[in-house]
Amino acid sequence: MDSITQIAFNARQAANILQTVDTAQKSRALKLIIQKLASAKEDILKANRVDKELALQQVNAGKLSQSLYKRLDLEGAGKFETMLQGVADIDLLEDPVGKVLAATKLDTGLELYRVSCPVGVLLVIFEARPEVVVNIAALALKSSNAAILKGGKESLHTCTAISNAIREALDDACKASKDEDGSQQINIPANAVQVVESREDIDGLLKQDKYIDLVIPRGSNALVKHIQWNTRIPVLGHADGLCATYVAExxxxxxxxxxVVDAKTTYPAACNSTETLLVHESHLKTDFFYELAKTLVDNKVTLKCDAASLKALQDSKETPSFVSTAGDNVQESVPEDYDTEFLDLTLAIKTVGSVEEAMEHINEHGSKHTDAIITEDEKEAKQFMAGVDAAGVYWNASTRFADGFRYGFGAEVGVSTNKTHARGPVGLEGLVIYKYQLHGNGHATANYGTGAHQKPYLHERLPVDDRESLQELSNKRQRTE
Amino acid sequence: MDSITQIAFNARQAANILQTVDTAQKSRALKLIIQKLASAKEDILKANRVDKELALQQVNAGKLSQSLYKRLDLEGAGKFETMLQGVADIDLLEDPVGKVLAATKLDTGLELYRVSCPVGVLLVIFEARPEVVVNIAALALKSSNAAILKGGKESLHTCTAISNAIREALDDACKASKDEDGSQQINIPANAVQVVESREDIDGLLKQDKYIDLVIPRGSNALVKHIQWNTRIPVLGHADGLCATYVAExxxxxxxxxxVVDAKTTYPAACNSTETLLVHESHLKTDFFYELAKTLVDNKVTLKCDAASLKALQDSKETPSFVSTAGDNVQESVPEDYDTEFLDLTLAIKTVGSVEEAMEHINEHGSKHTDAIITEDEKEAKQFMAGVDAAGVYWNASTRFADGFRYGFGAEVGVSTNKTHARGPVGLEGLVIYKYQLHGNGHATANYGTGAHQKPYLHERLPVDDRESLQELSNKRQRTE
Known part of the structure; x- marks a missing residue:
């Protein structure tokens, strides 16, 4: 077995064990990881200084941006403690594993349960920020998944120091539990968290579909696209965030x-920022569009206008004309602008004649991330929210709300523009799937049907609360029987 | 746009419209399809006779099996009517689209809804049986998805005649609704259902990841594997069904x-039949294993035994010895037998020393389909059900229960051994995903946070019944406010 296959195999072995670990064990492991990281703080910061020194040489040579260098730094005030607090926060989240999602009585003594369980082995690839190792390791453990992690090459020493601390914490816990009675047992192998170093490792791991269940790239469009095109393993994420807001009649x-100001200006580099503004043509005949455009330009936004909207601004009564005052901030658009994720204070503007036209534009040019309609017409809003094919469809709200923390998930694994499994901001539930448990007492299929000596299935839906664990459900059923 | 891209593009356009179609419209469309198929019965059977004639030449030339020829036939007693009844049954199923899966109050007047919606465009590839066109078209429409269908080349004329009837029904409905008032409107384009003819078409369509969201292959291991290896589009299905049953101490x-007799003999060619029997070593020392083996051989099962279990049978006291009487029905196994989906009355048998060893064998050799444990020990059963990584984990029940109809889904789209999206027997819910609707009133993200003039999110979970539609929820909320 070559070294890459070995890494994937080790993760699978760890994942098999992780399936059987309960909430209390995972919680103790997360607490031990916090302790170990705290006590390894100096070693980790020392490794971080090595990374920073190497990175600074790159910055000075003009090969690395100042902002990437900054993201590398773990020594800033409170940064390390915030990282540890993140693990404590994840520990407090509801365990996504072992929930009964549905239950059906097929026959007397034959009950079918749909129970949430971990996806298995995650391959997470991210750039620069080394604290992501801690965040992802905690999310993976909380959801009983094994994780293989690859950070940016600039943060290699820091990531390695962090993962060593995490693995030591798991190792210590395993050893300690062997000396104690079973009640405190922690049985999570260190291979639940592995860090790989090179880009070549990733290309090899992307072929390990026998052992790896899900790839989560967190980074640039180029990184995500490369991964999507180079693996058969399902990929959770998004390459583009081309969000539109439609201002209806x-x-x-x-x-x-x-x-619109919130959607465009609060964090232009974010994937949930609005890149295209669709405006109903009626607003060009009144001051409405002019006022909106003026507010955007006042907020330093550059408008790339189609012919109709540009003409409306040129025709506005102001002297000197708004367009001449705005200078480069008002430009004529080119077709590519409507397919561009600007990631800065640039906004493409297009005039449309109806909500149908707006929907058509979005379904053709959007990235299925998040799109909004501004309207006072409820029927039109509902038409838009049904007809736009995107993970988020908003009515009178900023596209910037598309975020796991804002949605109240307590954690965000990533934002997905996929059409299967998990969509939009993804919390811990994106790291779980389900299995069917069937509890019988010697039941055979040959006894069911319409033939002689055969009986029909009952298919009686059993009530379950979606927060209920199988153990709780079983206890409750026994009490009420 | 080439012809293949055009097909995919047409399906996407249809899918965009299908998103906005309500339950009543879909129900009327399904009823019209039944009517049209009934009135086109003679044309369809005529086409079926052409297919059968061509197929018979293949059978006579030894190029097609008799069983494939039989599957082609739509003229058998009641076969056509059963096909139509299938559509009526699907019409009666609960609409999987528009269900509120979760609702959160982010702030006053800012409510987030997770609402089920169609996946979009399905590419369904199947072999021989032409009635599958009707079944899949109905499942797709019921779940508001557009479908591109490819049947076996042997059923080409029949499939084309069926799809023509379905498309005419949709076309007629669209035209008719234009003459009426809005209340009876049906707006499902004929391109919601398209049939493609050749294998080359499929290879082209597998590249259309811009327009196609999900591929569903229903057929042989070779077909499924070919598709899995030749597309970036998510594939729902299973190549292998290597199920195991473990007989514990x-x-x-x-x-x-x-x-075990049910799991092995009721339909050996099915993917949910048991292929490997794991036996706890204690049973070799008593009559238990001998009795079980005898029963299986009495049921015409061929046993491929590992050395330990074979020796136990050779040592059994019967005269003449059981093994000699059984003849070819008891053989020594080779390692490949534990990785083989026999699909006939052959069973590989392996001795294990513990539930851990059984789990390890299954996780290494199984296909994540369905695996069972036979035990009186509840703790051991739970350990097995947690630790085996499969879509179905059964306790004292036959693996043959793994089936959408037996599970009570009312329909089966396929059985999935994937680790994401949908797992195990998949009903209509495998054809839907969700989108987030955010209903606001001018809400901007800049107003939330810990800064001055900022406020925290409420993140108040709103109660929803999982059967509730957004319209019902909104009505109820207005009544109680």
Whole structure:
């Protein structure tokens, strides 16, 4: 077995064991990891200084950006402690594993349970920020998954120091538990968390579909696209975030200003920022569009206008004309602008004649991430939210709300523009799937049917609370029987 | 746009419209399809006779099996009517689209809904049986998906005649609705269902990941594997069904006999039949294993035994010896037998020393389909069900229960051994995903946080019944407010 296959195989072995680990064990492991990271703080920061020194040479040679260098730094005020707090926060989240999602009585003594369980082995690939190792390791353990992690090459020493501490914590816990009675047993192998170093490792791991169940790339468009095109393993993530906001005929001006300014300017580099503004043609004949455009330009936004919207601004009564005052901030658009994720304070503007036209534009040019309509017409809003094929469809709200923490998930694994498994901001539930448990008492299929001596299935739906674990459900059923 | 891209593009356009179609419209469309198929019965059977004639030439030339020829036939007693009844049954199923899966109040007037919606465009590839066109078209429409279908080349004329009837039904409905008032409107384009003819078409369509969201192959291991290896589009299905049953130390003999005979003999060619029997070593020292083996051989099963289990049978006291009487029905196994899906009355048998060893064998050699344990020990059963990584983990029940109809889904799209999206027998819910609807009133993200003039999110979980539609929920909320 070559070294790459060995890594994948080790992760699979760890994942098999992780399936049987309960919430209390995982919680103790996460607490031990916090302790171990705290006590290894100096070693980790020392490794971080090595990475920073090497990175600084790259910055000075013009080969690395100042912002990437900054993201590398773990020594900033409170940064290390925030990283540890993140693990404590994940520990407090509800365990996504072992939940009864559905239960059906097939016959007397024959009960079918759909129970959440871990996906298995995750391959997580990310760039620069070394604290992501801690975050992902904690998310993976909390959801009973094994993780193989690959950080940016600039953070190699830091990532390795961090993963060593995590693996030592798991190792110590395993050893300690062998000396104690069973009640405190922690049985999570160190191979639950592995860090790989090189890009070549990744290319090899992307072929390990026998052992790896899900790839999660967190990084640039180029990184995500490379991975999507080079593996058969399901990929959870998004390459593009091309969000649109449609200002419909009945939109209120003030509301539109608030929402569009928030959607464009609060963090232009984020994937949930609005890149395209669709405007109903009626607004070009009044001051509405002019007022909205002026507010955006006041907020330093560059507008790339189609012919109709540009003409409306040129025709506005102001002297000197708004367009001449705005200078480069108002430009004529080219077709590619409507397929561009600007990631800065640039906004493509297009005039449409109806909500149908807006929906058509979004379904053709969007990235299925998040799209919004500003309207006072409920029927139109519902039409938009049904007809736009995107993970998020918003009514009178900023596209920037598309975020796992804002949604209240407590953690975010990533944002997915996939059409299967998990969509939109993905919390811990994106790292679990389900299995069917069938509890019988010698039941055979030959006894069911329409023939002689055969009987029909009952298919009686049993009530379950979606927060209920199988153990709780079984206890409750026994009490009520 | 080449012809293949055009097909995929047409399906996407249809899918965009299908997103906005309600349950009543879909129900009327399904009823119209039944009517149209009934009135086109003679044309369809005529096409079927052409297919059969061509196929018979192949059979006579030894190029096609008699069983494939039989599967082609739509003229058998009641076959056509059963096909139509299938559509009526699907019409009666609960609509999987538009269900509120979760709801969270982020702030006053800012509510987040997770709502089920169609996956989009399905590419379904199947072999021989032409009635599958009707079944899949109905499942796709019921779940608001567009479908591109490819049947076996032997059933080409029949499939084309069927799809023509379905498309005419949709076309007629669209035209008719234009003359009426809005209340009876049906707006499902004929391109919601398209049939393609050649293998080359499929290879082209597998590249259309821009327009196609999910591929569902229903057929041989070779077909499924070919598709899995030749597309970036998610594939729902299973190549292998290598199910195991473990007879643990505390198993009851009679129960084990019932379950294993059912699991092996009721339909050996099915993917949910047991292919490997794991036996706890204790049973070799008593009559238990001998009795179980005898029952299996009495049921015409060929046993491929490992050295230990073979020796136990050779040592059994019967005269003449059981092994000599059984002849070819008891053989020594070779290592490959534990990785083989026999699909006939052959069973590989392996001796194991513990439930851990059984789990390890299954996790290494199984296909993550369905595996069972026969035991009287509840703790051991739970350990097995947690630690075996398979879509179905059964306790004292036959692996043959792994089936959408037996599970009570009312329909089966396929059986999935994937680790994401949908697992095990998949009903209509495997054809839907969700989107997040955010309903606001001019809400901007800049107002939330820990800064001055900022407020925290409420993240108040709103109660929803998982059968509830967004419309019902909204009505109820208005009544109680």
């Amino acid at each position: 009945s939109a209120q001006l003030q509301l539109a200003k608030t929402v | 505390s198993a009851q003999l009679q129960l084990a006999k019932t379950v």
